[in-house]
Amino acid sequence: MKKIRTRFGFAPSPTGYMHIGNLRTALYAYLFAKSQDGDFILRIEDTDRARYVADAVEFIENTLAAAKIIPDEGPHHGGNFGPYVQSERMAIYKKYAEELVENGYAYRCFCVNHEDENTNDEEKKFGGYNRHCRDLDREELEANIVARKPYVIRQKMPLTGETTFFDVLHGNITIANSELEDQVLLKSDGMPTYNFANVIDDHLMGITHIIRGAEFITSTPKHVLLYKAFGWELPTFIHLAPVMGKSEDGTVSKLSKRHGATSFNDLVEMGYLPEAITNYVALLGWNPKTTNQEIFSMAELIEKFSLDGLSKSPAVFDYNKLDWMSGEYFKAMTDEEFAKAADKFFGELDENLASKKVYLSSLLKTRVAKLSEIPAMIKFLQEMPPFDAELFINKRNKVTVEKSIEIIKPALEMLEKVEDWTLDTLNEKIAAFTENSGLKTGTVMWPLRIAISGQKVTPGGVVEILYLLGREEGLKRLTDALDALSNVKQ
């Protein structure tokens, strides 16, 4: 018995946008294929001319590459089952559609598409196509062809009985044939519909497993009927539950714009690491049963992945958890790695700060969930926020405006004598200063930190900030604060 190689297809539309749910489907297909030592095939479903977006194929390929999902075959990945772009396969669909017509599984339909005619009639709304051309007599049919009337090819559904198919997640699913419409297979422009093309291509490309969203469950019987009409072997179906989003009012619905970022790219632009996104998405609807581990590399994901860990129910996309996971990735990075990843979020830094990016990274990496938080977090280093005396007053550390002056003044005098403006020296001097003052560390540090940062919350403490600011700017801020504080006092 020959072992059939596992082959998974991923067939996105070139819309210039990769929804998280879509990416997850691709990821699961990839993980399963690789765990079986099988193939992951990228195919572009571009049969809807109206939706075509320029460069969208490259966009899809780049996105997959960023997510470390590498197709074995695809438009630009080679393979022996091409072309991998549906619009280049029109002759193939035509041929199979004709075969269906000849064998009585499909028919030509000359009815015009009245999509503009709006009808308020509820029955019509749910009625579907009325099958007018299903049994045209030969004369009328030929007259239409001679007259070159445009037509579509429709699938001839059985009027009775039911169709059952097996889904790995859901088991057997049965739908009455009477529920199935005589759907269009080949459009009047000669393009196939998804429902037709996907069957032809999956078969021709030797796809063994179809993994896709649950929204395709109801149309699967139509596909199954097509496989049967051609006498082809059925692939294994896996229908994934959708990825949901939670609105502010608490309602849950399919993840969409109103829930914020919905595409892989949106997330990357917000400063989440691709690895972290992939890791999080992998766990959104799948769990590795045998372990409580949550941080996985792609290699580990492949090793651990199995179908029985897939969840049947919808999963809500949770930014909290993504933030946490993202933070875990940042914390695991070296300062250099973080500096590199964060580079474009640092913005225009002055020469001094630019030279301290790596050190700055050591401060930032434990405080950031996404890189886009960086600009707001480091702004005070480049530009002193407006003076606010209120900030100096701190009950817990027993600091008042007056007390602040008492601390800042001698501290400034002491620091002015420090030439070696390094972390070690600064640390040592300030520790000694605190010691000599006889005050609690917090009491000394509070007003100093406020004076040089102008903010209640900062990444790092007095020593770190002083170092980052550099000697000149550090002393200047202390001086300015002292002046401003003195004015307040009188």
Add this chain to the structure above:
RNA sequence: GGCGCUAUCGUCAAGUGGUUAAGACACCGCCCUUUCACGGCGGGUUCGUGGGUUCAAAUCCCGCUAGCGUCACCA
């Protein structure tokens, strides 16, 4: 509306007839602390509902409800 899918903490989830119903995120408290983080410790909250089956049900069956999906010359 017809048809279909789903139903364990706020969220991701383990669980497959007998468990103190794991774990993680979030939340709250404490510790650490130079603010915020990091790290450590602890805490609360969960089986949608009604019927069965069974000595025993989160687990099996049925109804209900709710959510989602689908009913295109879109995928």
